[in-house]
Amino acid sequence: MTAVIEPARITEFARAIGADPSDGVPPTYAAVYALAATGPQLFGDPEAEVDFARLLHADQEFEWERHPAPGETVTSQGHVVSDIRRRGMRFLTYETVTTGEDGSAVCTSRTLFVIRS
Numbered sequence: 720m721t722a723v724i725e726p727a728r729i730t731e732f733a734r735a736i737g738a739d740p741s742d743g744v745p746p747t748y749a750a751v752y753a754l755a756a757t758g759p760q761l762f763g764d765p766e767a768e769v770d771f772a773r774l775l776h777a778d779q780e781f782e783w784e785r786h787p788a789p790g791e792t793v794t795s796q797g798h799v800v801s802d803i804r805r806r807g808m809r810f811l812t813y814e815t816v817t818t819g820e821d822g823s824a825v826c827t828s829r830t831l832f833v834i835r836s
Contacts, residue, residue, distance in 0.1 A: 720756040720796070724748075726789040744786045753781070753815045753828040756795040761813060767799075769811070770834060778831035784824040792820050800829070809834040 724744060732748050733740040761767050787793050797815035804810075811832045817825040 720759065721792060721794045722752040722755060724752065724787045724789055724791045724793060729789050744789060746781070746783065746786065749781050749783075749817070749826050749828060750779075752787070752793050753795050753817050753826060754830070756797045756815050757813060757830065760797050761799075769832070773835040775833045775835075776830065777833045778829075780829050781826050783826045785819075787817075787819060787825050793817050793825055804836075807836045809836065 728751075729744055729748065730740040732751070733742070733745050736745060736747060738745045762769055762771055795815050795817040797813055800812040800814045802809065802811050809832075811834060813830045813832065815828040815830075817828070819825050
């Protein structure tokens with residue numbers, strides 16, 4: 720999934736979380752560009768068998784190489800790292816890697832979803 724880091728949206732997001740828009744792209748904005756790949760790639764795939772109504776977003780972590788610049792186009796691509804079923808629950812770890820226009824690393828996101836059977 721490709722996304723443009725739109726300056727106007729950065730300003731709105733920064734203000735919404737109490738950050739100063741002049742400081743650049745807030746680190747938590749990664750939830751917008753990195754996790755946006757998760758929905759279509761995981762929840763939209765019937766073969767993935769993810770029941771959103773039974774899903775708990777249990778953990779989220781990011782590792783940054785750098786923060787994207789306002790106006791930059793980034794690409795996020797995700798994949799399932801592990802999928803374990805235990806005691807009537809499914810533990811699904813999903814990783815998304817985001818790169819900049821020049822292919823340089825921006826961040827890696829890891830998400831743990833717990834899905835009740």
